[in-house]
Amino acid sequence: MDIHEYQAKEILASYGVKIAEGGLAYSPEDAVQRSREIGGSIWVVKAQIHSGARGKAGGIKICTSHEQVEAAAEELLGKRLVTHQTGPAGKVCLRLYVEAGTDIYRELYFCLLVDRSAERIVMVGSAQGGMEIEELAETNPDAIKKIYIEPAVGLQDFQARKMAFALGLEPTQLSHAVKIIKGSYRAMRDLDANMVEINPLVVTKTGKLVALDAKMSFDDNALFRRQKISELRDKSQEDKREMAAADRGLSYVGLDGDIGCMINGAGLAMATMDMIKLAGGEPANFLDVGGGASAERTEKAFRMVLQDDNVKAMLVNIFAGINRCDWIAEGVVEAVKKLDLQIPLIVRLSGTNVEQGRKIIADSGLPIITADTLAEAAEKAVQARNKVVANQA
DSSP: OBOOHHHHHHHHHHTTOOBOOEEEESSHHHHHHHHHHHOSSOEEEEEOOSOSOTTTTTOEEEESSHHHHHHHHHHHTTOEEOOTTTOTTOEEOOOEEEEEOOOEEEEEEEEEEEETTTTEEEEEEESOOSSOHHHHHHHOGGGEEEEEEOTTTOOOHHHHHHHHHHTTOOGGGHHHHHHHHHHHHHHHHHTTEEEEEEEEEEEETTSOEEEOSEEEEEOGGGGGGOHHHHTTOOGGGSOHHHHHHHHTTOEEEEOSSSEEEEESSHHHHHHHHHHHHHTTOOBSEEEEOOSOOOHHHHHHHHHHHHTOTTOOEEEEEEEESSSOHHHHHHHHHHHHHHHTOOSOEEEEEEETTHHHHHHHHHHTOSOEEEESSHHHHHHHHHHHHHHHHHHHO
């Protein structure tokens, strides 16, 4: 789960990370009021969406008067911002963060994230901040410093100091840098975060360190014990289909193809999508219904897939272990009857009670296309999709 910049800053500030003074605004009037409360003569109006590269998309405005703040808020509120992270659909800005201007001397990059291959938290830093770290990794990989943290002992003081020196900080800034680094680590550890990123971490002309932008993401599986973090979720920034699936205990990711998929097991779902592409088709979604594919759960999954108007055919691929194929078949037949399915349906069953499951589908009298292997199912799904497209043309 991602959160907004202002939320991440509030969390990090509570762990000792210095941030610039700012306030949240939902209207141009709010934005002007926030700028008056902050004081000074320069403010930054930032669109709050779950994406990086907001500046390149016109989502960050520097203002030197209250009139400019109001105009910037008018422009940004309700605007759909498109970045390389949002995709062509973009994300709509519904709230703003108005922040005091900062006198920047240097920009640094600092991040903590889970490295799953190393099974550790890795601390990443660079003296070249304010730009995409992926771009920097390609053009100048030596500019990036990585320090791995041993889970059994946690972040040590010498590691924080080592990172501070790697960022090119002065000895007088060392204690403040260590405080920021250790505070960020505690926030990540205490709140089950997957990532804490500060980009840029700026050095002001007076030598202070300030987190000018911040991003945090959290492990969805730990939200049940982090109620306060769970309440920070902004559903307006999420894919409606994925959000609805998550609320129903389903794992769903929308894609750009037109062959809908309903599969049990993430690995099998990935393999099925690969087979669809190999057969010349494009999957419309990733949908893992999990191990408990009851009739009710199967119907929910069908509805989820069919919400996508682009779906021209649907493939159900179930390998029954704990489940039984006859239970799955009953759920599929019931769902098809209830939903009055108007697109081709291809079903491949394998595993426990597979013969009984196939018999239930055959005896249903419904126009369900069956397959014995995954390759056969993918080929039949692509053929059915092509036939639908040809008929529509």
